[in-house]
Amino acid sequence: MSMQILEIHEPGETPLPHEAERELAVGIDLGTTNSLVAIARDTRPEVLRLMHGEALLPSVVAYLDGRQPVVGHEARALIGEHPDRVVRSVKRLMGRGYGDVKALAGTLPFTVEPGEAERMVRLRVGGRVVTPVEVSADILRALKNRAELALDRPVTQAVITVPAYFDDAARTATKDAARLAGLQVLRLVNEPTAAALAYGLDKGAEGTYAVYDLGGGTFDVSILRLEKGVFQVLATGGDAALGGDDFDHLIAERLAAERGGPQLAPGDAKRLLEAARGVKEQLSQASQAEIELDLARAKTRHKLARAEFEAMIAPLVDRTIAAAKAVLHDADLASAEIKGVVLVGGSTRVPLVRRRVAEVFGREPLGDIDPDEVVALGAALQAEALTHGSDTLLLDVIPLSLGIETMGGLIEKVVPRNSPIPTAQAQEFTTYQDGQTAMAIHVVQGERELAEQNRSLARFTLTGIPPMAAGAARILVTYAVDADGILTVSAEERMTGVSQSVEVRPSYGLTEDEMIGMLRDSMEHGAEDMERRLLVEAQVEGRRLLLALRAALKVDADLLDATEGGSIEGLAAVLDRAIEGSDRHAIAAAQEALDQASQEFAARRMDRGIRTALSGRALDDLERRMGGAAD
Amino acid sequence: MTTAEATARGEAQAVRACWSCRGPVPARERFCPTCGLVQEPVAGDHFARLDLEPRFDIDATDVERRYFALQRQFHPDRFAARSAKEKALSLRHATALNEAYKVLKDPLGRAEHLLSLAGRPVRADGAETVSDPELLMEAMELRERLSEAAAAAAVDALLAETRANSAALERKLGHAFAAGDFAAAQKLALRLRYAAKLIDEARERRRRFDR
Amino acid sequence: MALPAPITVTEAAAEHVKALLAKRGKPSAGVRIGVRTKGCSGLSYTLEYADEKGKWDEVVEAGGVTILIDPKALMFVLGTTMDWTEDKLKRGFVFSNPNEKGRCGCGESFHV
Numbered sequence A: 001m002s003m004q005i006l007e008i009h010e011p012g013e014t015p016l017p018h019e020a021e022r023e024l025a026v027g028i029d030l031g032t033t034n035s036l037v038a039i040a041r042d043t044r045p046e047v048l049r050l051m052h053g054e055a056l057l058p059s060v061v062a063y064l065d066g067r068q069p070v071v072g073h074e075a076r077a078l079i080g081e082h083p084d085r086v087v088r089s090v091k092r093l094m095g096r097g098y099g100d101v102k103a104l105a106g107t108l109p110f111t112v113e114p115g116e117a118e119r120m121v122r123l124r125v126g127g128r129v130v131t132p133v134e135v136s137a138d139i140l141r142a143l144k145n146r147a148e149l150a151l152d153r154p155v156t157q158a159v160i161t162v163p164a165y166f167d168d169a170a171r172t173a174t175k176d177a178a179r180l181a182g183l184q185v186l187r188l189v190n191e192p193t194a195a196a197l198a199y200g201l202d203k204g205a206e207g208t209y210a211v212y213d214l215g216g217g218t219f220d221v222s223i224l225r226l227e228k229g230v231f232q233v234l235a236t237g238g239d240a241a242l243g244g245d246d247f248d249h250l251i252a253e254r255l256a257a258e259r260g261g262p263q264l265a266p267g268d269a270k271r272l273l274e275a276a277r278g279v280k281e282q283l284s285q286a287s288q289a290e291i292e293l294d295l296a297r298a299k300t301r302h303k304l305a306r307a308e309f310e311a312m313i314a315p316l317v318d319r320t321i322a323a324a325k326a327v328l329h330d331a332d333l334a335s336a337e338i339k340g341v342v343l344v345g346g347s348t349r350v351p352l353v354r355r356r357v358a359e360v361f362g363r364e365p366l367g368d369i370d371p372d373e374v375v376a377l378g379a380a381l382q383a384e385a386l387t388h389g390s391d392t393l394l395l396d397v398i399p400l401s402l403g404i405e406t407m408g409g410l411i412e413k414v415v416p417r418n419s420p421i422p423t424a425q426a427q428e429f430t431t432y433q434d435g436q437t438a439m440a441i442h443v444v445q446g447e448r449e450l451a452e453q454n455r456s457l458a459r460f461t462l463t464g465i466p467p468m469a470a471g472a473a474r475i476l477v478t479y480a481v482d483a484d485g486i487l488t489v490s491a492e493e494r495m496t497g498v499s500q501s502v503e504v505r506p507s508y509g510l511t512e513d514e515m516i517g518m519l520r521d522s523m524e525h526g527a528e529d530m531e532r533r534l535l536v537e538a539q540v541e542g543r544r545l546l547l548a549l550r551a552a553l554k555v556d557a558d559l560l561d562a563t564e565g566g567s568i569e570g571l572a573a574v575l576d577r578a579i580e581g582s583d584r585h586a587i588a589a590a591q592e593a594l595d596q597a598s599q600e601f602a603a604r605r606m607d608r609g610i611r612t613a614l615s616g617r618a619l620d621d622l623e624r625r626m627g628g629a630a631d
Numbered sequence B: 001m002t003t004a005e006a007t008a009r010g011e012a013q014a015v016r017a018c019w020s021c022r023g024p025v026p027a028r029e030r031f032c033p034t035c036g037l038v039q040e041p042v043a044g045d046h047f048a049r050l051d052l053e054p055r056f057d058i059d060a061t062d063v064e065r066r067y068f069a070l071q072r073q074f075h076p077d078r079f080a081a082r083s084a085k086e087k088a089l090s091l092r093h094a095t096a097l098n099e100a101y102k103v104l105k106d107p108l109g110r111a112e113h114l115l116s117l118a119g120r121p122v123r124a125d126g127a128e129t130v131s132d133p134e135l136l137m138e139a140m141e142l143r144e145r146l147s148e149a150a151a152a153a154a155v156d157a158l159l160a161e162t163r164a165n166s167a168a169l170e171r172k173l174g175h176a177f178a179a180g181d182f183a184a185a186q187k188l189a190l191r192l193r194y195a196a197k198l199i200d201e202a203r204e205r206r207r208r209f210d211r
Numbered sequence C: 001m002a003l004p005a006p007i008t009v010t011e012a013a014a015e016h017v018k019a020l021l022a023k024r025g026k027p028s029a030g031v032r033i034g035v036r037t038k039g040c041s042g043l044s045y046t047l048e049y050a051d052e053k054g055k056w057d058e059v060v061e062a063g064g065v066t067i068l069i070d071p072k073a074l075m076f077v078l079g080t081t082m083d084w085t086e087d088k089l090k091r092g093f094v095f096s097n098p099n100e101k102g103r104c105g106c107g108e109s110f111h112v
Helices: A073-077 A098-102 A132-151 A168-180 A191-203 A244-259 A266-285 A306-330 A351-361 A374-388 A512-521 A527-559 A562-580 A584-597 A599-614 A618-626 B003-008 B060-074 B084-105 B107-117 B133-148 B152-178 B182-210 C011-024 C071-077
Strands: A025-030 A034-041 A044-047 A060-062 A086-088 A122-125 A128-130 A157-162 A184-190 A207-214 A219-227 A230-239 A288-295 A298-305 A340-344 A393-395 A402-405 A411-415 A423-429 A439-445 A455-462 A475-481 A487-493 A498-503 B015-017 B024-026 C030-036 C044-050 C058-062 C065-069 C081-086 C091-096
Touching: A025 A132, A025 A191, A025 A374, A034 A132, A034 A374, A044 A374, A060 A073, A060 A132, A073 A086, A086 A122, A128 A132, A132 A157, A132 A168, A157 A168, A157 A191, A157 A374, A168 A184, A168 A455, A184 A191, A184 A374, A191 A207, A191 A219, A191 A230, A191 A340, A191 A374, A207 A306, A207 A351, A219 A306, A230 A306, A244 A266, A244 A288, A244 A298, A244 A306, A266 A288, A266 A298, A266 A306, A298 A306, A306 A351, A306 B182, A340 A351, A340 A374, A393 B060, A402 A475, A411 A423, A411 A475, A423 B084, A439 A475, A439 A487, A455 A487, A527 A562, A527 A584, A527 A599, A562 A584, A562 A599, A584 A599, A599 B015, A599 B024, B060 B084, B084 B107, B107 B152, B107 B182, B133 B152, B133 B182, B152 B182, C011 C030, C011 C065, C011 C081, C065 C071
Parallel strands: A025 A157, A157 A184, A207 A340, A230 A393, C030 C065
Antiparallel strands: A025 A034, A034 A044, A060 A086, A122 A128, A207 A219, A219 A230, A288 A298, A402 A411, A402 A439, A423 A475, A439 A455, A475 A487, A487 A498, B015 B024, C030 C044, C058 C065, C081 C091
């Protein structure tokens, strides 16, 4: 039996297995205002910075004629000169349809291209039209490049964080953006959960904690129980369209009103918003802010006191406090039972926010973590856990109930909010007309009572129901939510076994054709990344077969004669070599050959297993070999 | 669980073939003893999923400990770097574990599950519910009190009372199941269901007072 | 009451530990066996010099050297034999582990 050979190392310096070849997976916080990328090694996470130490990448993209998109500070600096070429806060549009944003027109720093209500919104930027998915992909690409520079190796795998309150459409859009950027998403992790993970592992916290996460455009509040390495989300809530951006808008409106004059052009409006953001940041430090505006060839000076600012934003902060109370209620906990409150997101620097949070939870929030970095650090920890194993366990929940539309536009809840994921729930339907062969299903997400008040996730038609008398068909529809919080629906007619699976590409999502088109367009990646992923998959599969075969040979080698054994060993060696190489077709061929050659061996092993079982010794014998580990 | 008990529950007779190394796997094992890879979840009740005996009186911390331990083994996060088939199997195990834990940690869920295993489901919509006039009266009276509650304190009082009532019902359910008296358990479970519903409604109403 | 030692250390292994500790050139409490949850199938061993004995470390004295076992590692190494191996290509300590079931194929990690 071959053995692992160890050398003695200095304390803490034992190298990781496969250190040289192992692929690094990063954690990404794709934020409304800023984004970050981080990496963890040996459960020590760090944010990856540029040479001069900058950690935050502004989530701003500029599209200039004939140039690659410009991302970050450089793009933000262009807002002054080319406001119509710059996109910011695009996260607010992820998974949104034209109908969702039409109502907000004028308050958004976007020029929205008119379109169908239930279709993904498109933006007009300079001469081109882009989707939020593409803009997000540009930000992710910039983060990927930054990570590759810092780590000096290719980065193709990531854990990406999303607001806990993101619905299915926004989650799918985020995954699509990663795919466009050439990143394989190992897992979508909810932002407050990632923050709790980073906080809990760093501080060794145990007990029930609240995470209050007010970002640029989204608000989440989650309650988690941290115990012996288990991070269990008890309840989550929030508002996917409320954030620090809204504070900026209120300041901007105030400044515009003081300034007077005609309505500002979209470009000037964007500059005004940037100025408003500066005022907000000043007011976190000082009790009064002053600013000079130079818009539409008119210079004006303005003052704003913190007390006035707080009066302006109080209704918005109240909404977050109501959500926090509702989540406590959902978790069936009193605020006294919360051991600590973790603040996440740049907007929690606003003093009023801190005061109100302290009030509702009856304690000062924890201030010993950087609210800008903690989410990315948690994502990095999870990325390491997923690729290199871990002792911690993250048990998250679905933020919003899933339901289907029934008679009269009412909702029947199928998966209630705060259900632990992954989860699957089934429902049985029948036909209401003789000979009915199709049935329409409308899946919605949300807590309201009428279908039209909730987010429409998908409409689809089940076809191929065998014609029967009304009420005779029994159609079982299963809604499965995976660990990323993404839904798959499948249906089966139980009388006949006719089944179909529907991948829910949400109403607001990109169609598969659109995705393929975009992948083709992004020339740097596409084929190359796809090829790389297929190779890794073939290697994983090949290693699995070798592992299985060698394990089998260890116990049952006596079932083979010398020739058979030699031929199997030979083919295994061929597969071994193929896995070391980079030709996935060679791996597949070698795997197929080995699989064929070992068919007969497998059959003999099964025969032996069954014979032993019949002789009554099986369980004892197998249990002994098993060592009882699965108990 | 001993082999004899497992056999008595009809789970241990078969040997399955491992999907990966194709060797024999005792039917109730979750991992192949030869190659160590995860196997298809076995059909079984929620108790079996958490390696528990089917009984009403269970230790809540023990249930949780088993649930966490099994999720540590089967959660999709443990399989992120594995083959597609292993990922799919882990998803099925983890989904089943979540469902089992949800049902068993809740006394009402546990009671209903035991009754359905005994062939006496509680959710016989309609027929069962009207056969107990005493229960109906009680439920209507409590609902009336809830709708008349004008202040948070009144709702709180009703909540406390209903919770105490639920706890008493749970104790009685424990005795009924221990005595194998399924008819009594069925009645008690139905009353517990009404109490749970009332608690939900009262909490929802309490929440509105909080706003 | 004499419990059997949690691990067996061969003479050759003890000799090499002694030699390496002498070569380290700073006072050591011994060497510590640990287990880390890393690698492609879950766990991997660590073997490191110990500057001092951990509070809960299991202590094995063999052939004049002290082997400390991290309590987190104890359940994984219980009953193993620590030996020394040397050939043309590789030299180092090996643990033969009767609890071991799976092997990731790379020789660098195992699961129990």
